[in-house]
Amino acid sequence: MKSKTIKLADSEVSNFSRPYVIAEIGANHNGDIELAKSMIDSAVECGADAVKFQSWTPTSLVSKEEYDRNQSYDDCKKKHFGSLREMVDKYALTTEDHHELKLYCDSKGVAFCSTPFSEGEADLLEELDVPFFKIASMDITNIRLLKHVAAKRKPVIISTGMSTMAEIDNAITAIESTGNQQIVILHCISIYPPAMEDVNLANISMLMKAYDYPIGFSDHSIGSALPLASVALGACVIEKHYTIDKNLPGWDHAISADPAELKVICEESRNIHTAMGSLKRIVSKAELAKKEKFRRSVVLTRDLPKGHIIQASDFTFKRPGTGISPEMEMQIIGRVMKVNKEADELLNWNDLG
Template sequence: MKIQLTSNKVVYNYCEPYIIAEIGANHNGDIELAKKMIDSAIESGADAVKFQSWTPESLISKEEYDKNQTYNDSKKKHFGSLKDMVEAYYLTKEQHYELAEYCKSRKVDFLSTPFSKEEVDLLENLNVPFFKIASMDLNNLELLKHVAVLGKPIVLSTGMATISEIEKAIETIESKGNRNIILLHCISIYPPEYEDIHLRNIPMLEKTFGYPVGFSDHTIGTSIPLASVALGSCIIEKHFTTDKNLPGWDHEISADPKEMTEICSQSKNISRSMGNFRRIVSKAEQEKKLKFRRSVVASKPIREGHKVTLEDFLFKRPGTGIPPEEVYALIGKTAIRDIQLDKMISWEDFR
């Protein structure tokens, strides 16, 4: 199945993947840092940059804030309470407009993940080409309905979801007349253990639901998202930062510019190399065959009138003469002329 994702990009499994540099909240609330990241993502070859659209009120309940929760695990560089970080890292409405305009001027697709209906409406006003729904909202059916009626493609992450939950989300979107769905295989651990990634879910989800499938990656490095391309991933979404040592939620597991460049360039090479299921010998290989394959040659001088046996022949380059597999048709024939040692045999030499 093919989906028109943007005005100039159709996606389907095994297509050249559409690469999303997921800046998310890695801008750390700094609009100039956000623009620097956009520039770097473009230089790396990404098709789109994506942010996250939420406010302190739309994302987390007061009860959760009142617990004064903090993130203090050693793998991440955080500060203060959960509320402190949410307030520091969210994008205002005005910043959304500024970043969308900046992306337009730089000719890169602007995207963001909405976390409420109001943020869906904001992104619709900004004319995003499609909507990305985070894994955490796959079962937020009212949000899915609100997005679905807009008719634009929906890229749906499936982290933490069972097959039945994915099916319910798809049915909810389809019930509003929207069948422009792309699923993203996703493991919502930052980073996941390799044995928990299950990249074979990419062809499984495509076979199960009939929609194109991509990969939302939370691993460190480039090998796993590149491997996903060989399994048909039509979209790669990868967290992106200009500096993995910056404070914040996702910098450590994000791709830096060097890694993003590798993902963008090598994913295209992998996609082109996949080809199809038909066995095709290219023109270049056909030409090489003439040089590298072998032909039947005389293993010894052959005299006129000699009835040849298999021992009279060897097989040597180039491959422009009688091919080795046809030597058996020569056995028992009589030479009509003298043939020198190592001379390439022709059918006209025998009767």
């Protein structure tokens, strides 16, 4: 299931390629730029290719009706505080924050990217020269935003949570209508965290058959198992929420990967990619060297004199594999011994007449 190759920053991705790992900081910075920088440092140390934020303002994402309905939260697991409006105000990144974080990422050698939630925020990210745009699952039906972003002629990574195949088709068609065919599609389940029976990792293979674009996985599960499994299926982009402390207050810390988990995802996903290898059957040089030590050879079960006609009961098979292979058994039976040989000695072709 080959796909187009899409360039993301300094990397090229296609199905089954080396996985590109995006540490989704999102709003886990909690409005604290120094905390955001600490998360960037940690993600770089873990081996992430990119760190991603979310670009929205108190007026670009949530309506008055939604603010009015959410005056307080009782979900202590996520350590919410106050009203939705208070949290949005605190967690929104300013234009200046964006510039500061982009410069900081540049200094650390990691790609800075973000999810825009309006055309204005997409324009800000274009000004910052992000290497690609990420579209959230919630906006897969926001055709106006999709076309605005796609028209900027940079790669577009789009998550597919909550969407039907028809909605995915419409989104891809909208992006392509601008002339942009630099698309990466992420299988995603928009539950935090999802039940295992709802994850449907097999959808990665299905999407590979449906589209000739690279397929990845945006993961909201707890731990590192599912992202690693997705790499074995060929996912070439892994997006995972990231925090340096799962106990911090905020929306997503509890379901995010911590440094230990992100390091496993970065290192082991690349090991899995390397280990997947080729569909062609290859015996490595290291294995070839093992043949002589591990395989078996024909060994006599008793002393055999010169002139003896060999029968099946005269030999068995033992290590090492430097003599006659067991698969040649029928070519030995009935042959005449040219020399005397003792029990447990390897039989060689020059011993036979």
